[in-house]
Amino acid sequence: MKTPNIAVIYFPGNNCEEESLKAVLASGMDGRIVRWNERKGIEKYDGFVIPGGWAYEDRIRAGVIAAKDPVFKIIKAEAENGKPVLGICNGAQALVECGMIPGLKNNVEMALAPNKNPFISGYYCAWVYVKSNEEKGRCAFTKLTGKNEVIPIPIAHGEGRFVTKDNELLDKMIKNRQIIFRYSAKDGKIEESFPTNPNGVVYNIAAICSKKGNVMAMMPHPERASFIRQLPDIELKNKFVGNQQAMEDPAPARHIFYSMKKYIEEEIL
């Protein structure tokens, strides 16, 4: 069988494209960093990762200029054909700004608003936990993640609070099972207060998928939590001191990329 081939889309100002590609490759997929203006032939890729950073310096609003870029028309069309699209952090902001998430209407239904944090205004960077909120396989990125599984993962954003003026949208997304990851405590308990909920987001939302489940906008960074060496757990890492290979072993967030591979093998190839 062909190996899934992923385009990690680079916009000027992104800074997570290399780590995202490494997580893709470590998960057994092929991939390449594709610049935003290398649009020719981009539809041949089997899936897309929109990485984190500050696309176009977050001019006007985080993710909005990237969302208006012509490359998104192609990505949107490919997503409609079922191909998986993972937006991480700034990539998630772009997916929301182009209307692909939550994707219930053909327009922008949400925003990622500035964090509400009782102690720190603006950008906030920390390790947190997210809990899988839906059954295994609900979306292309949770084919290997069971409901209630807790994953350690870092966040690094200033605008990560999913908001909407549509009072019915949250209920619709819950009913459609689109809330894929929620911020939780280490034991999986959902607490709405800081620091479990690091940015004041409603319903502790960390990741939302499209109705079909092949597109996911995720504010935390799975590519920064895909290798044992990346985890902040010193006790765990101490077990592997001197064993470089073990340090490269997968950390829990790698399952998001393994799931993407499995989804492509089952649904696209």
Added chain:
Amino acid sequence: MKMEKTIEMIVSLKVPDTTAITALQTLQRIGFDKIKGVKRADYYKFLIEGDEEKFKNQICKVDILVNANKHSYAFSVPKDSNVRILVKNINDGESGILATLKNRLGFKNIKNVEKAILWSMSIDADEKDAGKIAEKAAKELLVNEHYQEFEIV
């Protein structure tokens, strides 16, 4: 009882504003070819008590708001043919700026501060159409109405 006064301050970049340039290029690319120019400024609205002139003379020297090396400022919106859109975050009290001005910089007479972005657009259309084009541009690019609001000023 002391009289409260409202003072507006508009702070613009003297150097080329890459955000405004990107906004213009993006608007034109998505079909707003009648928009010929875009400028952007930070907009502050202060509610104060006391001497207005003294306050203006002091506030324009606060370098967290106006850096004299790269910013220019004015205390009123220029009167010209450009269409202006004021964009403000909803439920986003500027308590941080207010606390800094009051507690760290000694502006005890400030009662409230509002911050917004003031977009100014040169549009090749008559006044009525220009307003409609500006509103559409705001909705399609400059504003996300799920957490921001805007008014044409």
